[in-house]
Amino acid sequence: MEPSTETRRDPRRGRTRRALMDAALELVEKKDNFTALSLRLVARKAGVVPTAFYRHFPDMDSLGLALVDESFRTLRQLMREVRSTSVPVKQVMRQSMETYVAYVRANARHFQFVAKERFSGSPAIRTAIRQEIRLFTSELATDLSRFPMLNQVSAEDLQMMAGLVVNNMTSLTEQILDLPAGDAEEEQFLIRTAEKQLRVIILGALAWKSRVG
Amino acid sequence: MEPSTETRRDPRRGRTRRALMDAALELVEKKDNFTALSLRLVARKAGVVPTAFYRHFPDMDSLGLALVDESFRTLRQLMREVRSTSVPVKQVMRQSMETYVAYVRANARHFQFVAKERFSGSPAIRTAIRQEIRLFTSELATDLSRFPMLNQVSAEDLQMMAGLVVNNMTSLTEQILDLPAGDAEEEQFLIRTAEKQLRVIILGALAWKSRVG
DNA sequence: ATGCAATGTCAACACCCGTACACAAAATAA
DNA sequence: TTATTTTGTGTACGGGTGTTGACATTGCAT
Incomplete structure (x- = not known):
């Protein structure tokens, strides 16, 4: 049986994705806005290099x-x-x-x-x-x-x-x-x-x- | 009698100040935010060089x-x-x-x-x-x-x-x-x-x- | 164990940003 | 008029930004 496309694997995939979302939420508190956040800032807060961001989201x-x-x-x-x-x-x-x-x-x-x-x-x-x-x-x-x-x-x-x-x-x-x-x-x-x-x-x-x- | 500090002069002072405020208002419509605006962008829209901004406001x-x-x-x-x-x-x-x-x-x-x-x-x-x-x-x-x-x-x-x-x-x-x-x-x-x-x-x-x- | 896809890293690019400084033009006050 | 203040300009700086491309690492399927 094929891995039914939803039960794929997620090893650390989930982890950084979560880290990015949490980082964004935290930064929205500090900065004024979500729009005011930068991709680099979020990545930095998530403890990840900017380009890694694109592995999880196409953009902010x-x-x-x-x-x-x-x-x-x-x-x-x-x-x-x-x-x-x-x-x-x-x-x-x-x-x-x-x-x-x-x-x-x-x-x-x-x-x-x-x-x-x-x-x-x-x-x-x-x-x-x-x-x-x-x-x-x-x-x-x-x-x-x-x-x-x-x-x-x-x-x-x-x-x-x-x-x-x-x-x-x-x-x-x-x-x-x-x-x-x-x-x-x-x-x-x-x-x-x-x-x-x-x-x-x-x-x-x-x-x-x-x-x- | 001294110029009682409120009836000073305002030649073109008013004009660029207004232009800056209008520019900001217009740009808020286009961009998502006021926070998302930059000093340079507002100045540009107002038809003025960035440094002129400081003549009217200390900051955004x-x-x-x-x-x-x-x-x-x-x-x-x-x-x-x-x-x-x-x-x-x-x-x-x-x-x-x-x-x-x-x-x-x-x-x-x-x-x-x-x-x-x-x-x-x-x-x-x-x-x-x-x-x-x-x-x-x-x-x-x-x-x-x-x-x-x-x-x-x-x-x-x-x-x-x-x-x-x-x-x-x-x-x-x-x-x-x-x-x-x-x-x-x-x-x-x-x-x-x-x-x-x-x-x-x-x-x-x-x-x-x-x-x- | 091997191969492959997913994930993460590094270096570099062209661009926009805020602001400082020195100087030019304009308007007002005398 | 002349002197002074206000307003606008030009240049330059250090720093942050999004995005690319080539490369390293990881984890899973076989």
């Missing part, structure tokens, strides 16, 4: 796309976990907020990368991120459709409400990431505020439904 | 800060105009949306710049933008406090609601700027969606108030 843009992919793959994984745990419905919001923020902190570099490149990245990277966010929003919309109190709402309006929630999440994410390291107090304030905002959105969504239905 | 970061300042100065001006026109209260929202979007289109380059540098710019530029947005949000909060139906809401909650509205605005802005040039149809859809979202927020705010008051 491809590395960026790989990072986008990885970022949203981990995010999707979180969503799957959250969905699988049956919700106590009552304090679902508070808890969701907490676990989400913890997750952001745990994967800060990926979120930083996405937040920064979302608008300032190369066209390819920007559209990739936009696509992922669109998809994420749609998934959230179908999640919302399962709530009994929203089952009268049209698909388009569900999408709109999901957009509101995603806006709220991204805003919270970016604020937390911009926070000076260990300011736990301010972080709590941001979370509380985002929580209130989410509550306002929900109240509005309910009023909206009763207005239409 | 200062140019960026000047652009931030200018961007929000024009935005504040718009807000002043909007505030001065007495509102028909009924369809204030629809009209505000339209004029705001027209304004964004008219000053697209400035908004592009802010959207891109908000998270990916140099620390100095990032904090400058954040400060401006904070200020803008506070002003909006006091505007909201003047609405009769919200006069029971605490200052902190007003700030929170203003944050929601600003989030909505920035999201709409960024989506419109990312739109492929003249897609009027999609633009209308985005505006309608943002309008609905704003309506949801307002409904939520009212429900919030009645819940508290």
Whole structure:
């Protein structure tokens, strides 16, 4: 039987590839941008000679796309976990907020990368991120459709409400990431505020439904 | 009487300074970033030799800060105009949306710049933008406090609601700027969606108030 | 063990960068 | 006018950049 093209070999292949991606993520924290990084800089940080870079990526843009992919793959994984745990419905919001923020902190570099490149990245990277966010929003919309109190709402309006929630999440994410390291107090304030905002959105969504239905 | 240090002379001083700022704004559209621009490139676009740059700005970061300042100065001006026109209260929202979007289109380059540098710019530029947005949000909060139906809401909650509205605005802005040039149809859809979202927020705010008051 | 593909290294290239310095032109102040 | 300040020019430097091509090393399949 042939080595089915996916179970090929990867001896140290994985290692430097990972090293390059990690180096890029670290450097995005130090420098301002992914676009501001240079191929040579990333290679140097990864402990490898510049030309070795080409063995794994044709150019920096491809590395960026790989990072986008990885970022949203981990995010999707979180969503799957959250969905699988049956919700106590009552304090679902508070808890969701907490676990989400913890997750952001745990994967800060990926979120930083996405937040920064979302608008300032190369066209390819920007559209990739936009696509992922669109998809994420749609998934959230179908999640919302399962709530009994929203089952009268049209698909388009569900999408709109999901957009509101995603806006709220991204805003919270970016604020937390911009926070000076260990300011736990301010972080709590941001979370509380985002929580209130989410509550306002929900109240509005309910009023909206009763207005239409 | 001495030339009171502010009424000095400005012969062509203004001209190249403007040319540099305009060049930077144009180049931000073409390149991905402000950070991605080089002093030499900006000078070249402005039709001036690299060393002349230093006559007007000590470095690129200062140019960026000047652009931030200018961007929000024009935005504040718009807000002043909007505030001065007495509102028909009924369809204030629809009209505000339209004029705001027209304004964004008219000053697209400035908004592009802010959207891109908000998270990916140099620390100095990032904090400058954040400060401006904070200020803008506070002003909006006091505007909201003047609405009769919200006069029971605490200052902190007003700030929170203003944050929601600003989030909505920035999201709409960024989506419109990312739109492929003249897609009027999609633009209308985005505006309608943002309008609905704003309506949801307002409904939520009212429900919030009645819940508290 | 041998051969081959994958991976990494080295040296070199032409190019763009920020900035320093000395000097020319222009505008203002007296 | 003349003197002075502001603004723009030309040259040069050291250093970082992406990419090429030829070569060494590694690991796997046979």
